[in-house]
Amino acid sequence: MSATHPxxxxxxxxxxxxxGSTLAVDHVTLEVQAGELVALLGPSGCGxxxxxxxxxxxxxxxxxxxxxxxxxxxxxPPNRRDVGIVFQNYALFPHMSVAENVGYGLAARxxxxxxxxxxxxxxxxxxxxxxxxxxxxxxxxxxQQQRVALARALAIEPRVLLLDEPFSALDKSLRLDMQIEIxxxxxxxxxxxxxxxxxxEEALGMADRVAVLSHGKLEQFDAPETVYDRPATxxxxxxxxxxxxxxxxxxxxxxxxAWVRLDDGGALWQARAPRSPLAAGSAxxxxxxxxxxxxxxxxxxxxxxxxxxxxxxMALGATLxxxxxxxxxxxxxxxxxxxxxxxxxxxxxxVRVRPVAPEAxxxxxxx
Ligand SMILES: Nc1ncnc2c1ncn2[C@@H]1O[C@H](COP(=O)(O)OP(=O)(O)OP(=O)(O)O)[C@@H](O)[C@H]1O
Ligand SMILES: [Mg+2]
Numbered sequence: 001m002s003a004t005h006p007x008x009x010x011x012x013x014x015x016x017x018x019x020g021s022t023l024a025v026d027h028v029t030l031e032v033q034a035g036e037l038v039a040l041l042g043p044s045g046c047g048x049x050x051x052x053x054x055x056x057x058x059x060x061x062x063x064x065x066x067x068x069x070x071x072x073x074x075x076x077p078p079n080r081r082d083v084g085i086v087f088q089n090y091a092l093f094p095h096m097s098v099a100e101n102v103g104y105g106l107a108a109r110x111x112x113x114x115x116x117x118x119x120x121x122x123x124x125x126x127x128x129x130x131x132x133x134x135x136x137x138x139x140x141x142x143x144q145q146q147r148v149a150l151a152r153a154l155a156i157e158p159r160v161l162l163l164d165e166p167f168s169a170l171d172k173s174l175r176l177d178m179q180i181e182i183x184x185x186x187x188x189x190x191x192x193x194x195x196x197x198x199x200x201e202e203a204l205g206m207a208d209r210v211a212v213l214s215h216g217k218l219e220q221f222d223a224p225e226t227v228y229d230r231p232a233t234x235x236x237x238x239x240x241x242x243x244x245x246x247x248x249x250x251x252x253x254x255x256x257x258a259w260v261r262l263d264d265g266g267a268l269w270q271a272r273a274p275r276s277p278l279a280a281g282s283a284x285x286x287x288x289x290x291x292x293x294x295x296x297x298x299x300x301x302x303x304x305x306x307x308x309x310x311x312x313x314m315a316l317g318a319t320l321x322x323x324x325x326x327x328x329x330x331x332x333x334x335x336x337x338x339x340x341x342x343x344x345x346x347x348x349x350x351v352r353v354r355p356v357a358p359e360a361x362x363x364x365x366x367x
Contacts, residue, residue: 003046005182005191007034007035007180007190007191008034008069008108008159008160009031009032009033009034009067009068009069009192010030010031010032010055010066010067010068010160010194011030011031011032011065011066011067011068011191012028012029012030012031012051012054012055012064012066013029013056013064013065013066013067014027014028014029014063014064014120015027015029015051015061015063015064015066016026016028016061016062016063016064016067017047017050017051017059017061017062017216018056019050019096021251023216023263024047024050024216025047025050025051025054025061025216026047026215026217027217028047028051028064028213028216028217028218029216029218030211030221032192032194032209033192033208034192035190035191035192036192036193036208036209037183037186037193037195037207037208038193038194038195038207038208038209038211039194039195039196039197039202039203039204039206039207039209039210039211040052040078040194040195040196040197040213041197041198041203041210041212041213041240042198042212042213042214042219042239043198043214043239044107044198044289045178046148046213046214046215046216047213047215047216048164048196048198048213049164049196050198051194051196051213052085052087052106052162052194053163055081055083055160055162055194056078056081056083056084056085056162057073057076057077057078057081057083058078060074061074062167066070066161067079068082068160069159070255073219073322074355078314078343079108080159081159081160082118082156082159082208083158083159083160083161083162084152084153084154084156084158084160084162084191084203085153085161085162085163085164086146086150086153086160086161086162086164086166087162087164090258091214092137092145092148092149093137094136094137094138095136096130096136096137097133097134097135097136097137098124098132098133098134098136098137098140098148099120099124099133099134100302101137101148101152102120102123102124102148102151102152102155103116103117103119103212104152105152105155105156106119106120106155106156110363113191117286118215118279119155120133120151120155120203121133123151123152123154123155124151126185126188126189127147127148127150127185128146128147128153128181128325129144129147129151129156132144133299142174143174143177143178145284146166146167146178147178147181149166150166150181150182150185153255154185154189154191154307154345156243158191159191159192159196160191160192160193160194161186161191161192161193162193162194162197163182163193163194163195163196164195165196165197165198166178166182166195167179167202171221173296175202179202179205179206181345182195182206183206195207195290200240201243203224204224204227204228204240205224207224208223209221209222209223209224210223210224210227212227212235212236212239214239214242217313219232219233219235219236220232220233220236220263223354228240228241228242229359230272230362231287231362232275233288233364234285234364234367237287238287241289242290242333243287243288243289243362244287244288244289244290244293244331244332244333245285246262246263246264246285246287246288246306246330246332247261247262247263247264247283247284247285247286247366248260248261248262248263248264248269248283248284248285248286249261249282249284250274250278250279250280250281250282250283250284250363251268251280252280253274253278253280254274254275255273256272256273257270257271257273257358258270258271258272258273258363259260259271260361260363262285262286262306263328264326264327264328264330265306265326265327265328266303266308267305267306267307268303268304269286269304269306269355269358270304270355270358271286271355271358271361271362271363272358272359272360272361272363273363274362274363274364274365276365278363278365282366283365283366284363284364284365284366284367285363285364285366286321286327286361286362286363287333287361287363287364288355288360288361289333289360289364290321290333290334290358291335292335292355292356292361293332293353293354293356293359293360294327294334294336294353294354294355294356295322295334295336295345295351295352295353296351296352296353296354300353304354305352305353305354306326306352306353306354307323307326307327307350307351307352307353308325308326308327308332308334308350308351308352308353309324309325309348309350309351310322310323310344310345310346310347310348310349310351311323311325311331311347312347313343313344313345313346313347314344315338315342315343315344316338317338318337318338319335319336319337319338320335320336320337320338320342320344321335321344322332322334322335322344322345322351324351324353332353334353
């Protein structure tokens, strides 16, 4: 058995991939640190699986480099890349026991039998499947199969672990268990990991950093909180979490702060300065998440508030949700923690709305 390789960095350097005329990956550069867990997040067809397949060596990219540690691995076949893979459709071998499945990669590498037996036992222990080592894999539950697949991927001590929608077949509670389990295993083994998901909670919850993709392009690569709180693009703001979208004009920028005059009712809101430079007077889109808006008792002429009326109010146990509509008919959603006895406001009630803080308002150039 080779020595463990905890903490090998993985670099995707300007990767482009075309399937015929389809541009599936569009100049993606991603530097994953040693031992880091990075989630690839994006809508269906944005190129997530394609990127994983390129790293695994199942397809050769049109251009760009894949580097693990110091070494470019593009010339290596999949079985020599030291990459562990759990693909959704990467089924277990049905005619083998749990232990045989986990030991498969070791046998293929000619690992010494006693060492392989020990490694299989250790891996099954890690995924808490030791007691089922002799079971046939077709006699396992979905979650158990998933754990065996993970043990099989980890058995070869991969330098990089690739997980493509590994929990998509699981129900919600099992999914959460598996997320925690993978995170724990990944931490203790220190394996550099790329996980593909289109479930944003999964991505935000598990990952050290999240790479958001759209149409093959990397939109943002940041810590989960940064992606959520400071989305780099309008796409990220819309795709991750939910956002109210208002149109307006940029009044001015002062350092970190900006001012936006909303088209709706002329309210003047403070906002976070846009990431890309915009001139005063530019048409902008202001995005605010529902939990970052407050219903205000301010006087109607307070320019920092936006006038609207309640369309629908719902007390959803722990949260109070209001659907509002502005004077021009634009819908606004607002949610807040609900305290005991508090009720939603009646339909047609006039209200004033303001953001909790300037940082809660993201500005983007209008398309
Ligand atoms: N073998 C193929 N031949 C041609 N086009 C392909 C092939 N595989 C994928 N594509 C196209 O490449 C793009 C990216 O596909 P990919 O499978 O990487 O998306 P994805 O992000 O994994 O999507 P999903 O969330 O649905 O799994 C899509 O437009 C898809 O239709
Ligand atoms: Mg996919």
